[in-house]
Amino acid sequence: MLTVHLTALDLSRTVLRPLPSVMQELTAAGKRLMTNVEADGIAGWKARTRGSLRPVMRPFLDLCRVPRWEPDFLTPVNSGTDLEAELDTVLATPVATLRAELVPRLAAGQLPARVSLLASGDPRALRALHAAATAFHAVAVAPYWVEMSAAVQADRASRASTMIDVGVEQTLRTLSPFLRWEASSLSYACAGGVDIDLEPGGRGVILVPSYLKDQPSFMVLEDEPVVIGFPIQRSRQELTSRQPLADLLGRTRAAVLAAVGNGVSTTDVARTVGVSVGSASQHTSVLRAAGLITTHRAGLAVVHALTPLGRSLLHRGLG
Numbered sequence: 001m002l003t004v005h006l007t008a009l010d011l012s013r014t015v016l017r018p019l020p021s022v023m024q025e026l027t028a029a030g031k032r033l034m035t036n037v038e039a040d041g042i043a044g045w046k047a048r049t050r051g052s053l054r055p056v057m058r059p060f061l062d063l064c065r066v067p068r069w070e071p072d073f074l075t076p077v078n079s080g081t082d083l084e085a086e087l088d089t090v091l092a093t094p095v096a097t098l099r100a101e102l103v104p105r106l107a108a109g110q111l112p113a114r115v116s117l118l119a120s121g122d123p124r125a126l127r128a129l130h131a132a133a134t135a136f137h138a139v140a141v142a143p144y145w146v147e148m149s150a151a152v153q154a155d156r157a158s159r160a161s162t163m164i165d166v167g168v169e170q171t172l173r174t175l176s177p178f179l180r181w182e183a184s185s186l187s188y189a190c191a192g193g194v195d196i197d198l199e200p201g202g203r204g205v206i207l208v209p210s211y212l213k214d215q216p217s218f219m220v221l222e223d224e225p226v227v228i229g230f231p232i233q234r235s236r237q238e239l240t241s242r243q244p245l246a247d248l249l250g251r252t253r254a255a256v257l258a259a260v261g262n263g264v265s266t267t268d269v270a271r272t273v274g275v276s277v278g279s280a281s282q283h284t285s286v287l288r289a290a291g292l293i294t295t296h297r298a299g300l301a302v303v304h305a306l307t308p309l310g311r312s313l314l315h316r317g318l319g
Contacts, residue, residue: 002196002218004186004226006205011184013204013225014168016159018268020152021208022141023075023086024229026133028212029140030064041234042212045144052139059118059125060132066110071101072219077206077227081149081271083137087130095121148211149272150258155209155232157263175207176216176230186228188216200226256283257310260293265301 006014032042033050053061063071073093076086102119105111117125141148163171173181180187198218204225209232219227249257252275259272270280284304287293292310296303 002188002198004198004200004205004218004228006184006186006200007202009202010200010204011168013202014172014207015204016156016163016171016207017209018153018156018264019081019149019272020210021075021086021229022081022083022137022145023090024208024210024217025141025145025148025212026060026083026137027064027070027074028210028214030061030136031067031070032212032214033140034061034064035067049140054135057132057136059114059128060136062112062115065112066105068215069105069110070217072221073097073101075217075219075229077219077221077224083134087133090133091126091130146255146258146273150260151211151234152209152232153259153264153268153272159209171207175228178216179230188218198226252279253283253286256280257287257292257306257313260284260287260304260306260310263303263305265298265303267301269304 029049032046033053063074073090076089080086098119098121102111102115106113106116106119118129159171159175162174169181172179172186175181175186178188198220200220203223206225206227208227208229210229211232211234213229213231215231217229219229248254252273255273256269256275259269264272266277266280266284269284270277273280275283281302284293284295287310288295288304291307292313293304294307
């Protein structure tokens with residue numbers, strides 16, 4: 001049992017990430033394929049992605065083979081949405097950290113022997129990992145990123161309302177069916193039957209929602225908040241790239257509609273879609289005029305949300 005013991009100060013410093021982590025989603029995608037995790041609602045995604053796998057992706061997928069374990073260095077604490085920036089961080093991992101995380105798994109026979117080059121910090125292995133992650137991202141995550149981000153933002157909006165209306169403890173209590181909140185402690189039945197106690201010591205908690213993750217994950221680094229990745233409550237609708245909707249609205253405007261979700265700012269839309277704030281503002285103006293989104297001001301931010309018509313159009317995908 002892994003148990004996170006939270007003080008009142010930790011609870012006051014608990015935050016909910018607004019967007020998914022690109023490396024977390026990439027790693028979760030690899031684990032979905034390599035460990036035969038159930039793929040409810042994403043069976044089509046799994047079949048399409050598996051059919052697109054190539055040998056160049058092997059160095060990354062090798063690290064996704066162990067059930068209910070992933071190397072911490074693949075998912076940096078403050079991982080964002082920029083793949084290249086996150087891969088730079090991953091490849092800068094100290095050799096001592098690579099050894100500490102990979103050598104025990106190699107010794108146990110859980111990872112293929114070729115991973116030993118990466119464990120030693122071999123530059124060729126690091127370059128191969130970069131190429132593998134980039135190639136895998138192009139088929140497993142990039143085509144679906146906007147839809148995944150929109151679903152994460154919708155889930156976050158719901159949990160944020162709970163946090164505001166009822167409190168952070170209720171948010172933690174309902175975070176995941178795999179987690180139990182009791183007496184200021186969050187517990188998870190981890191693999192191996194060992195007991196692990198984590199104490200943030202006032203550093204707080206960062207909650208990172210994930211579309212593809214199937215189980216919660218925990219990361220603890222010295223002087224950093226505890227990072228808890230958790231799977232969102234996805235709809236059972238199949239994950240798609242929204243191509244029919246893109247054909248009607250144009251790829252960028254369809255992406256903006258998907259990014260709006262249940263309430264995000266123009267800046268969040270721009271960050272999710274990968275356009276300038278000015279461009280995002282222009283697209284949201286068109287969508288608002290068409291009756292697909294609404295807009296209101298919240299302090300200094302302009303916040304957009306889907307109308308029933310916009311939600312229906314998005315969910316139908318026009319096809």
